[in-house]
Amino acid sequence: MSTFQCDEAFEGYPGVLHGGVISSILDGAMVNCLFALGQAAVTVELTTRFRHPVATYQEATVSARVTRSSHPLYLLEAEIVQDGKVKATAKGKFYDQPELPDLLAQLS
Numbered sequence: 001m002s003t004f005q006c007d008e009a010f011e012g013y014p015g016v017l018h019g020g021v022i023s024s025i026l027d028g029a030m031v032n033c034l035f036a037l038g039q040a041a042v043t044v045e046l047t048t049r050f051r052h053p054v055a056t057y058q059e060a061t062v063s064a065r066v067t068r069s070s071h072p073l074y075l076l077e078a079e080i081v082q083d084g085k086v087k088a089t090a091k092g093k094f095y096d097q098p099e100l101p102d103l104l105a106q107l108s
Contacts, residue, residue: 001063002029006056017054022080025062026090030076033064034094040101041074041094048090054082072096 004025012018027046034041054060064078074094080087 001061003059003061005059008056011056013053015053015056017056019048019050022050022054022088023048023090025080026064026078026088027092029062029064029078030090030092030094033066033076033078034074037066039074040097040099042097042100043092044073044095045093046090047092048088050088052085052087054080054087058082060087067091 006017006021008014010018010021023046026048027043031041031043060080060082062078062080064076066074067077068075072095074096076092076094077089078092079089
């Protein structure tokens with residue numbers, strides 16, 4: 001779980017976080033959930049549901065969890081909560097990429 005807030009640079013409409021940014025935050029939370037479990041994987045499918053606008057300049061929380069693991073495929077869910085209300089949810093499929101840390105190290 002992590003908290004965040006975004007400014008107007010990330011708005012889609014005045015005072016509202018852009019849907020693409022919301023999807024990216026949810027995707028990032030799911031990938032980081034896998035990293036925390038020692039798994040390196042890439043997104044192969046992402047479905048986002050926008051329930052309510054996410055307001056800019058207000059703190060929100062994002063969390064993610066693994067719902068199913070069948071190597072090499074992982075299914076995860078994530079949500080953004082703001083003011084005690086679920087604002088957006090996502091489901092994602094991730095494919096194991098054990099060579100990913102080595103590839104990233106070569107790029108840096």
